Amino acid sequence: MNFSTFKKMSKESGAISLLTRAVELDSKNQWTSALVCYKEGLQMLMEAIKTETMDSTKKAKFREKAEEYLKRAETLQKKIDEAKKAGNFHEHIEISENAIGYSYESIFGRFLDPDVTSVHVEDPYVRAHHQIVNFLRLSELLVRKCAKLKKIHLVTGSDTNQSQDQMSKLQEIAQELQQSSVQLTFEISQTLHDRQIK
Secondary structure (H helix, E strand, O other), X not given: OOXXXXXXXXXXHHHHHHHHHHHHHHHOOOHXXXXXXXXXXXXXXXXXXXXXOOXXXXXXXXXXXXXXXXXXXXXXXXXXXXXXXHOOOOOOOXXXXXXXOOOHHHHHHHHOOOOOOEEEEEOOOOOOHHHHHHHXXXXXXXXXXXXXXXXXXXXXXXXOOOHHHHXXXXXXXXXXXXXOOOEEEEEEOOOOOOOEEO
């Protein structure tokens, strides 16, 4: 097998893999992730179609599938835009324990734009030093991406052993954010279990 044949096959299999994943995510209503997979998969599929060595029957089938996926991607984009406009777009993302490759940018970046003015964070575990550092990183991303951001509100649990240290560090973050004209408020909840950002 020569290199160009291998390259063609890897584009085809890559496209198929991405588009299969897109359909799976779409069925779970994870629209934004599905949309990304549709777009990347379609791009790879179109590159595979352009290869001259592919027979015309296969090209025709690929084009037909590409049209089908493109229509679905356009429909999803409209749904996402409408839900965002209405202010009721929600997405649930499950991340397995010890999973890697999930940055705040990759998870939340697509939702952050200059029109965001306030963010509400619920996380029962902004307690230990590394958790507070992670919250700081999220806050920095929010400031960087949301030009009109005015307020971040955090609801978290209390570190019973080091609650003073926890409060002191959160107050330090609040002072840092004030330099960017962003107000950080926080409250302690003993009944909080899930994480969410609104």
